[in-house]
Amino acid sequence: MRCLTDQQIEALVSRPGDPALEGLRRHAESCGTCREKLEDARSDAGLIAEIRELSELREAVKLLVEKMPPSAG
């Protein structure tokens, strides 16, 4: 089997329990290059989740920030 494409790697990360991807998963486990790419992609997914959390938190306090009385410097 040829090395996995970026799209296939992303599918493995976003649909970890999908039985339809079992063949791809087995390949990633046995191929050093693909295994490394998969680990990187999982790590990327964690960072993206943090960025989304940051986005949500900043959005949640946006109104509060706007309503803050001005503090004198």
Add this chain to the structure above:
Amino acid sequence: MLSRTTTTLLEGLVDPRNESAWRRFYDRYTPMLLSFAKRVGLNDADAQDVVSDTLVTFLQQYRAGRYDRARGRLKSWLGGIARHKIRRCLSKGRPVSLNASGSGDGPGLPEPAAVCDLDAAFEHEWQLQRLSEALEVLRGESDPTTYQAFDLYALKNWPVDKVASFLELKPNSVYISKSRMLKRLRHILEWLTAEEE
């Protein structure tokens, strides 16, 4: 890079006439501190009061020469003030004493449940703040199309074909943009973390 900006910002705070330095400091840390205050259970009004009080106290102490960057990180100093203000707010009506470092409670005071998580909550908020600053650096230094491809695909979750079509790129370029941006973001985060130490 950004740490240099932080240094400039802090230097600017010394001068009471430098309103733009105060505004930038306020804009940078207010959302993070508000998020922290809300995370540990303060209502909106108390969170706003605590944050204003924290920033003003920091400024007063900074101008009085009590913050020495060589002896402690901004995180520790600002976090210490914020945690103290929050403890005091959560303990309204109860006496609060400080230990020698100015950041702890006296013995025997029953703690509200949320207070136990103050350190961890602040650490988490600070990490997100660092991420926010790293994203700001990344956006500033990146090719706009590459950053937009990353933003739409990775952060806004647009399908790759839609991003490619919208930005007139090949789908593979969208994947590459995401990968490059995340790699660079990691480097910036590492750099910012090292600068804080």
